Amino acid sequence: MLLLKNIAKDFSDGREKRRVLFPTSLECRAGELTVLSGPSGSGKTTLLSIIGLVLTPSEGQMFIDDLEVTALSDVEAATIRLKRYGFVFQQAMLVEGLTILDNVMLSFAIQGEKPPADSFEKASALLKTLGLEGTAQMQPRLLSGGMKQRASIARALIKDPPILLCDEPTSALDAESGQVVMETLKRIAIEENRVVIVVSHDARVFPFADRLIQLESGIITSDTRESNQEEKEIIHASH
Amino acid sequence: MRSYVALRMVLHDRSSTTGALLGVIAIVFLVGQQLSILFGLLNYMSVLVDHSGADAWITSENVRNSDASGLISGRYADRVMGLDDVEWAEPMLISNGLFRTKDGSYESVRVVGTKRPRLAGGAWEFFAADQDAMLDRESVTVDRLDLEKLGNPRVGDITEIGGQQVRIGAITNGARGFQGTLVFASLDKVSDIARTPPGRYSAILVRFKESADKQAALERLRAILPERSVHSAAGLSNLTRTYYFTTTGIGGSFGFSTVIAVLIGVVIISLTMYTSVLGRVKDFAVMRAIGARKLDIALVVISEAMIIAGIGVFIGFVLLSVLLNATNGSSIPSFLPSEVPALLAIGTILISLMGSLIALRVAVKAEPASVFH
Ligand SMILES: Nc1ncnc2c1ncn2[C@@H]1O[C@H](COP(=O)(O)OP(=O)(O)O)[C@@H](O)[C@H]1O
Numbered sequence: 191m192l193l194l195k196n197i198a199k200d201f202s203d204g205r206e207k208r209r210v211l212f213p214t215s216l217e218c219r220a221g222e223l224t225v226l227s228g229p230s231g232s233g234k235t236t237l238l239s240i241i242g243l244v245l246t247p248s249e250g251q252m253f254i255d256d257l258e259v260t261a262l263s264d265v266e267a268a269t270i271r272l273k274r275y276g277f278v279f280q281q282a283m284l285v286e287g288l289t290i291l292d293n294v295m296l297s298f299a300i301q302g303e304k305p306p307a308d309s310f311e312k313a314s315a316l317l318k319t320l321g322l323e324g325t326a327q328m329q330p331r332l333l334s335g336g337m338k339q340r341a342s343i344a345r346a347l348i349k350d351p352p353i354l355l356c357d358e359p360t361s362a363l364d365a366e367s368g369q370v371v372m373e374t375l376k377r378i379a380i381e382e383n384r385v386v387i388v389v390s391h392d393a394r395v396f397p398f399a400d401r402l403i404q405l406e407s408g409i410i411t412s413d414t415r416e417s418n419q420e421e422k423e424i425i426h427a428s429h
Numbered sequence: 430m431r432s433y434v435a436l437r438m439v440l441h442d443r444s445s446t447t448g449a450l451l452g453v454i455a456i457v458f459l460v461g462q463q464l465s466i467l468f469g470l471l472n473y474m475s476v477l478v479d480h481s482g483a484d485a486w487i488t489s490e491n492v493r494n495s496d497a498s499g500l501i502s503g504r505y506a507d508r509v510m511g512l513d514d515v516e517w518a519e520p521m522l523i524s525n526g527l528f529r530t531k532d533g534s535y536e537s538v539r540v541v542g543t544k545r546p547r548l549a550g551g552a553w554e555f556f557a558a559d560q561d562a563m564l565d566r567e568s569v570t571v572d573r574l575d576l577e578k579l580g581n582p583r584v585g586d587i588t589e590i591g592g593q594q595v596r597i598g599a600i601t602n603g604a605r606g607f608q609g610t611l612v613f614a615s616l617d618k619v620s621d622i623a624r625t626p627p628g629r630y631s632a633i634l635v636r637f638k639e640s641a642d643k644q645a646a647l648e649r650l651r652a653i654l655p656e657r658s659v660h661s662a663a664g665l666s667n668l669t670r671t672y673y674f675t676t677t678g679i680g681g682s683f684g685f686s687t688v689i690a691v692l693i694g695v696v697i698i699s700l701t702m703y704t705s706v707l708g709r710v711k712d713f714a715v716m717r718a719i720g721a722r723k724l725d726i727a728l729v730v731i732s733e734a735m736i737i738a739g740i741g742v743f744i745g746f747v748l749l750s751v752l753l754n755a756t757n758g759s760s761i762p763s764f765l766p767s768e769v770p771a772l773l774a775i776g777t778i779l780i781s782l783m784g785s786l787i788a789l790r791v792a793v794k795a796e797p798a799s800v801f802h
Pocket residue numbers: 201202203210228229230231232233234235236237802
């Protein structure tokens with residue numbers, strides 16, 4: 191479970207301080223695909239970056255389960271990202287020069303630890319599930335955009351992260367590939383019981399959402415979760 | 430995995446890898462070649478002492494190099510001969526002379542007179558004829574490398590040095606001094622050429638018995654001959670090298686070109702590593718986002734530098750050994766003491782790491798937040 195309490199973010203360009211995210215409270219549960227949408231500049235990326243521990247909020251608190259992750263050191267944040275998060279970006283961002291399999295294994299071994307013994311079989315199985323059989327030893331540039339994006343999902347999932355964050359995962363893909371990616375993400379959320387948050391302003395992803403949150407000018411303007419009141423109580427009660 | 434990632438990146442980014450390799454190779458090759466010439470010249474400086482086979486040299490007092498000793502009496506040899514420690518003691522006479530070539534021109538040569546039959550301090554390696562040919566009073570040697578300069582004399586040819594008739598008795602192989610052409614001759618012949626008073630010599634060479642404590646023997650010689658300088662061979666060799674090294678500006682000039690070679694290499698390595706890392710900033714940002722610490726990124730870049738340095742050092746040494754083999758036995762001085770390659774390799778790897786520092790700074794600053802749009 192991911193919990194945000196009154197998280198806000200100010201950016202100062204030059205002398206002026208500008209609030210791009212107003213105090214936001216949010217609770218995301220496992221087994222649910224949350225879509226975060228809104229017009230360009232509404233603060234989606236800012237919110238996702240804070241959730242993803244690559245940006246520190248100006249105000250508020252954040253928790254993963256019962257662990258407070260609001261103000262971590264660079265190394266602590268990196269280690270939590272490594273252990274608990276999977277990321278899927280707008281572009282697949284695979285490392286050229288490494289094979290698809292190496293790219294997937296990268297998220298295991300980037301801090302220098304040995305990948306678990308079964309990780310090669312796991313990676314192969316994962317690639318197979320994602321329709322990437324036979325690509326393990328290929329260079330990323332030989333794959334189509336959709337295949338690369340699925341490879342990047344494999345890279346995110348190989349560690350079994352409880353939280354999966356996706357930033358516009360379909361916007362660089364054609365309709366069909368986008369569909370496949372979203373189906374995959376949806377299945378991951380529900381079957382594998384993970385917190386999945388997808389930032390997108392692509393209306394085609396909305397049907398996949400268990401929960402759709404609209405952001406405008408740094409404020410949540412709508413949230414399809416019916417139990418909004420209940421959520422507030424959870425947030426209050428738990429801390 | 431970090432070094433594996435580095436290796437894959439090095440193999441993939443071929444143009445920058447090639448560029449950085451060139452920088453490393455330039456350092457190894459240019460510095461190695463400079464050092465080999467420098468050590469080759471250093472060898473020339475002390476060539477007579479190093480090949481003399483003597484343990485001690487008795488010279489006039491306060492000599493600064495083995496080529497400039499005042500004349501001393503040959504009786505020192507007799508005095509020393511009687512000592513228990515001493516195997517032999519032989520005089521040597523060094524002077525300059527003008528060698529008359531076939532076409533009637535003259536070349537300045539350094540004549541070294543040694544006493545028959547031992548010929549201590551004489552030629553040590555022959556290209557044509559041998560030691561025996563030098564037992565003749567009229568015989569002189571010329572060196573293979575100087576043949577052309579001296580008008581291609583052949584064994585048996587008669588010519589003149591310093592107005593004295595001599596016969597080419599043998600051709601030496603690689604007998605060359607810092608001051609140029611070395612000609613070995615008999616003691617009497619050199620005395621005639623140099624017109625030195627009889628019984629006066631440049632140095633007395635002393636060899637101690639196998640059983641003697643050489644340091645103690647040296648001290649005893651010094652005690653017996655307080656009015657003369659008694660050098661160990663190694664001591665005189667160092668003294669001579671230091672003298673030429675500091676007085677001729679060789680040290681400065683070689684130092685300068687070595688520094689330039691290193692600088693050029695560092696600039697090439699820095700620029701190419703920097704460009705290579707710039708092209709990989711996005712990859713480093715992704716790695717950061719998925720959990721790499723700054724340390725991990727730094728290790729990737731350092732590994733890249735180490736891999737390139739390792740390969741570059743290897744190629745550099747291959748090229749260097751090709752060059753050294755080609756110049757070996759030519760008139761180009763070249764010599765690398767056995768410890769130099771290891772030091773050069775370590776030095777180059779350290780320099781390559783320094784060269785990767787700018788790239789390292791860029792890489793660890795890759796912002797994980799930049800991967801979101
Ligand atoms: N690093 C930054 N420095 C200053 N302003 C920023 C920075 N990142 C984002 N912003 C501003 O914050 C606002 C929200 O941006 P963002 O979160 O990227 O919106 P979205 O992802 O919804 O398009 C925008 O007005 C943007 O200009």
